[in-house]
Amino acid sequence: MLGMRDDAYPQGTLGVNDDAIAQKDKFDRSVFKLNGYIPRIAIMGGTFDPVHYGHMVAAEAVRQEFGVDEVRFIPAHSPPHKEAGGRADPWHRYMMTALATADNRAFFPSMIEIERGGKSYAVDTVRALRRELGGDAKIYFITGADAVLEILTWKEPDALLSVCDFVAVTRPGYKRETLLAFIEKLGKDSGGKIHFLEVPALAISSSDIRARVFLGKSAKYLMPDRVLDYIEKHGLYAMPRDSAARRSAEAVLEYLRANISGERLAHTMGVAEQSVRLAQVHGEDIELAYLAALLHDCAKELPGGEISRLAVQGGAVLDELTAAFPVLLHGDAAAQLAPAMFGIDDPRVLAAVRSHTIGRPGMSALEKILFIADTLDTGRDAEAGDTHRDRRAKIRDLAFSQRNLDAAVYETLALKRDHTLGKGAKMHPLADTALEHYRPVSL
Numbered sequence: 433m434l435g436m437r438d439d440a441y442p443q444g445t446l447g448v449n450d451d452a453i454a455q456k457d458k459f460d461r462s463v464f465k466l467n468g469y470i471p472r473i474a475i476m477g478g479t480f481d482p483v484h485y486g487h488m489v490a491a492e493a494v495r496q497e498f499g500v501d502e503v504r505f506i507p508a509h510s511p512p513h514k515e516a517g518g519r520a521d522p523w524h525r526y527m528m529t530a531l532a533t534a535d536n537r538a539f540f541p542s543m544i545e546i547e548r549g550g551k552s553y554a555v556d557t558v559r560a561l562r563r564e565l566g567g568d569a570k571i572y573f574i575t576g577a578d579a580v581l582e583i584l585t586w587k588e589p590d591a592l593l594s595v596c597d598f599v600a601v602t603r604p605g606y607k608r609e610t611l612l613a614f615i616e617k618l619g620k621d622s623g624g625k626i627h628f629l630e631v632p633a634l635a636i637s638s639s640d641i642r643a644r645v646f647l648g649k650s651a652k653y654l655m656p657d658r659v660l661d662y663i664e665k666h667g668l669y670a671m672p673r674d675s676a677a678r679r680s681a682e683a684v685l686e687y688l689r690a691n692i693s694g695e696r697l698a699h700t701m702g703v704a705e706q707s708v709r710l711a712q713v714h715g716e717d718i719e720l721a722y723l724a725a726l727l728h729d730c731a732k733e734l735p736g737g738e739i740s741r742l743a744v745q746g747g748a749v750l751d752e753l754t755a756a757f758p759v760l761l762h763g764d765a766a767a768q769l770a771p772a773m774f775g776i777d778d779p780r781v782l783a784a785v786r787s788h789t790i791g792r793p794g795m796s797a798l799e800k801i802l803f804i805a806d807t808l809d810t811g812r813d814a815e816a817g818d819t820h821r822d823r824r825a826k827i828r829d830l831a832f833s834q835r836n837l838d839a840a841v842y843e844t845l846a847l848k849r850d851h852t853l854g855k856g857a858k859m860h861p862l863a864d865t866a867l868e869h870y871r872p873v874s875l
């Protein structure tokens with residue numbers, strides 16, 4: 433795809449009038465150097481996977497508040513802080529950024545990081561811009577609260593802070609006070625100039641958009657329509673139609689619709705949504721997370737004898753508790769059914785399906801995701817007499833905002849324990865071991 437750059441805007445291929453974008457990108461920026469004018473430029477750096485109104489509102493606020501001549505939206509070729517893979521390729525992310533910025537005369541997409549290739553370090557980008565614009569130019573680097581809090585982990589933070597100003601914009605989910613205190617300390621320690629700017633709160637994130645598109649949920653009004661059209665046209669973030677994973681998912685769904693209760697189907701879809709969102713946030717494979725969630729309860733409504741038979745066939749060993757309550761083995765039974773019935777034999781998926789009921793010490797990230805998602809299914813919040821809403825809110829915060837899967841697993845296990853003991857039932861010894869394994873050191 434990157435090879436298309438020379439023929440950057442093939443007319444008509446986007447279904448929009450892209451003349452305006454092409455014109456803008458060819459804008460001769462040397463005009464700034466005329467008559468001794470000192471340019472004021474803002475950089476909006478990001479992965480933009482995809483770009484959305486949260487980015488645009490932040491950029492527009494900075495443009496106005498700091499009187500900048502132009503804001504350059506610079507999609508990273510390879511974001512230094514994110515694992516490789518999983519995201520839309522740089523060309524697509526650039527095109528979406530170009531489409532989003534087309535109708536703001538002060539917004540410009542920039543290929544600088546994509547053309548440079550490799551890891552996209554902000555310090556390299558700002559230095560290049562400094563060379564282009566000269567020493568006097570005012571350069572602002574825009575970052576959301578999440579990004580600015582990480583800035584000390586970026587490449588050469590001191591050099592970066594000395595070569596441009598930073599504007600830290602507010603973002604829902606991040607405390608204003610934390611941000612302000614951080615900025616103040618950073619300013620003092622580094623001597624760098626870091627401004628704070630409150631922008632209209634838009635709880636929009638690229639990961640949420642990707643999860644929505646993957647799950648077939650509407651993402652309209654979260655980004656410009658032309659970006660959404662581009663996503664649809666190129667099938668970004670969706671399961672490819674002709675993929676084995678898609679065929680398997682459809683086979684499981686067909687089975688579930690015919691064989692399990694409406695209630696369990698609704699729960700399964702809720703778990704699938706939570707699993708996909710968690711996988712997005714934690715950089716895990718969303719297709720695997722989705723398949724594991726679809727499968728997780730597929731055997732739960734089978735007769736107890738059948739569950740035991742399948743589980744034992746798959747290698748499970750019956751103990752006192754599972755012999756008395758075979759439903760505890762419905763994950764093992766589902767994992768046993770999956771390869772033959774749905775063509776799903778990925779060991780990572782099967783492990784997650786197996787461990788989702790009781791848990792175990794040393795779970796993989798995918799196992800943890802399903803384990804937590806099973807408890808977080810939002811359908812549960814609506815259940816009458818639900819007494820665990822606050823505890824689920826805590827788990828949600830740990831897993832999504834604090835990004836601490838282990839702590840979320842611990843709270844999930846603790847919730848399950850209290851629920852089980854509260855019913856007068858016994859906790860499985862493996863769950864007890866897992867609880868101890870995941871207990872935070874300070875508790």
Ligand code: DND
Pocket residue numbers: 476477478479480481485486487490508511512513552553554555574575576577578579580585586587601602603604634635636637638
């Ligand atoms: P993200 O992947 O967080 O971008 O990257 C942000 C920038 O940090 C990029 O330019 C990276 O190259 C740079 N970085 C990161 C790590 C290391 C280094 C550099 C290094 O040099 O070593 P997203 O596409 O997710 O978001 C783009 C920006 O928009 C971010 O600053 C984010 O906080 C902000 N944002 C919002 N702000 C307000 N409201 C919202 C937002 N959603 C995203 N709803």
